[in-house]
Amino acid sequence: MDHEHHFPQGFQGAGVYTGVKRNPNKLDFSLLVSDRPAVGVGVYTQNLVCAAPVKYDRSLTPSNDIRVVAMNSGVANACTGDRGDRDAAEMAAVAGEACGASAKQTLVLSTGVIGAHLPMEKIKQGAIATAAKLANTPAALEDVARGIMTTDTVPKIRSREIVLDGRAVRVTGIAKGAAMIGPNMATMLSVIMTDAAISAADAQTALADAVVESFNCISVDGHMSTNDTVLLLANGAAGGEPVTGKALSAFRATLLEVCEDLAQSIPADGEGATHLITVEVHGCRTRQEALKIGRTIADSPLVKTAIHGADPNWGRIVSAAGYAGVPFNPEHVDLLINGLLVYEQGTPVAFDEEQVSLSIRDNRDTLLVLILGEGTESARFWTTDLTADYVRLNADYRT
């Protein structure tokens, strides 16, 4: 984190260790609490195999009456049948009760091992212990973020302040990483809080639109989890009527910035990664087509290993675009790696391979810019390189 982040007004949080994770120096249960009913909306995994907490939250949102988000790491409560559904509801009930709220005012998030049942006694004790520690300090906010970490190496918190209709409001979000590891099915989770006043319908649209441009534009390994969830809570504690018009537009823009910051932080902390790769695709007929090409390049193990090896391998990048399923004229394609033109109008250009290679090797960030000649739409996609450490983390935990 580059600077201290604060809760929006009316929000508190805390995180504790309940004994689900093996390391007692880590946290594995968190609460976020609004002191008043908040608008609560969510965007959820599209995986057909979805976890019990996703089903539970989906059934409650959008809502005008959310007070609590209860989160645990270590057990994902996925593929757990009817008992998993009952456990998710019970987790909401006990966490809500500990905070003076009802089960229907409480959303739940879980991440960790799949196919295992929630350890309900630990969850109950964790909820009570966490509720007793609630605070609105930056340290408490960091504890909330730490409570949902799995293979993340750093807590992920981002925030923005903005003035809407003359009132200072804050948008603050936490997230955890997307990569999947060990027997765990880790997950992309994020909760964004704001003290702005916004209607549930506008909040739902704003969040859905922001997710498309942010969390849906990242991948570590292309594997979509059963638990992926992004929640937005807006409690209106900054005062005023729900934002409309220009203020709503300004809020949407700020929400998108926070989502982009959080989304980028995930591949930046990808398992074993040594590079954060930004793939920009320009000159497309539609944004959808640009995204499809960006995702195909970002998911290519050959592109990801090339960047890891500081190899300016334009062939792998251009050929990945070629099989993305988007029609384009390959003779109008340009490619820049870290700002250096390596491929122009469908043909490699003479370039200083050593210079481009060093620019990859010596920077954690790599920028690939692919330009087609089909239109004016563009998209950006973030991913990591693929390293031997990724394979070790994901394969060798048994040995």
Added chain:
Amino acid sequence: MDHEHHFPQGFQGAGVYTGVKRNPNKLDFSLLVSDRPAVGVGVYTQNLVCAAPVKYDRSLTPSNDIRVVAMNSGVANACTGDRGDRDAAEMAAVAGEACGASAKQTLVLSTGVIGAHLPMEKIKQGAIATAAKLANTPAALEDVARGIMTTDTVPKIRSREIVLDGRAVRVTGIAKGAAMIGPNMATMLSVIMTDAAISAADAQTALADAVVESFNCISVDGHMSTNDTVLLLANGAAGGEPVTGKALSAFRATLLEVCEDLAQSIPADGEGATHLITVEVHGCRTRQEALKIGRTIADSPLVKTAIHGADPNWGRIVSAAGYAGVPFNPEHVDLLINGLLVYEQGTPVAFDEEQVSLSIRDNRDTLLVLILGEGTESARFWTTDLTADYVRLNADYRT
């Protein structure tokens, strides 16, 4: 290779070292020659960025008058502009001439570095030297296969004999691997020869159908190359009229068997691979849907690393199916790993993790069988595990 393979009647071949590859103990140029005009058909990469030899062969096939296939490894003649197109045509002309055939009777295949021009002097000398060595022995056949190897560790040759309309015919094919490495863009190449008589139209349909069920059902890294090509040459040297009816069906079945054998040999020899993974998907509404799920599971780095780590991680497999984009009821899903039921009706079952883990660890072949409850269609897909060696081979060649 488990046994000796033979050319079909009327075919010869040879392979030589021309100096394109660095190691003079390897071969880098091959010819296959039919002593009479053969039906020649092809199935080509769907990558929009396709190499000059693909464009050249596409322009000539289907044909009733093919005599020669000239192949080189080391330089792929891809992304080489107009000069690349002229070089491919010249390679066909000089190789054809060396064998007493015209350019239009000669198909060309290239694999290796992309963005580099063919070393035409070496290609010309190679064609002359190879034509002087043509033979119809198993050793010559192996040399042909060796001449197109890049990162392959073994030459890939498979064959079948069958009696059609009372005549013994042979179907013999060679292939090279699909993985992509170093500055090379390696490629899946295959040439299948038969002395059966078959019309060009029937040959084209037979090959296209066989490729869908074989070469299109494998992946090493999901990256489709610019040069992928499968050719079928049928010279009718076994005698008789072009096959029809039951004999045609028998030929098609045999061609499919040879294609499946060759296709499987590619991931079996995948870069750094320690496991050949067969993914079977049953109980689907359509074969297309089964294939889509099979490919998604096979391309998941998390599934591939799990198998590498001998981890019976049903969650990664089931959740990969869940994001394949095919609708199904997750509560009707069963999964078997190496014949052992680990997941039934959407819920993990109690199983001996150690036993399943050992069954993965102690065998090069891993069988994943996913059963949906949506219909009666099925598909099979082959892939490799993902290892740290794969990353090293593809990233670290500069260091």
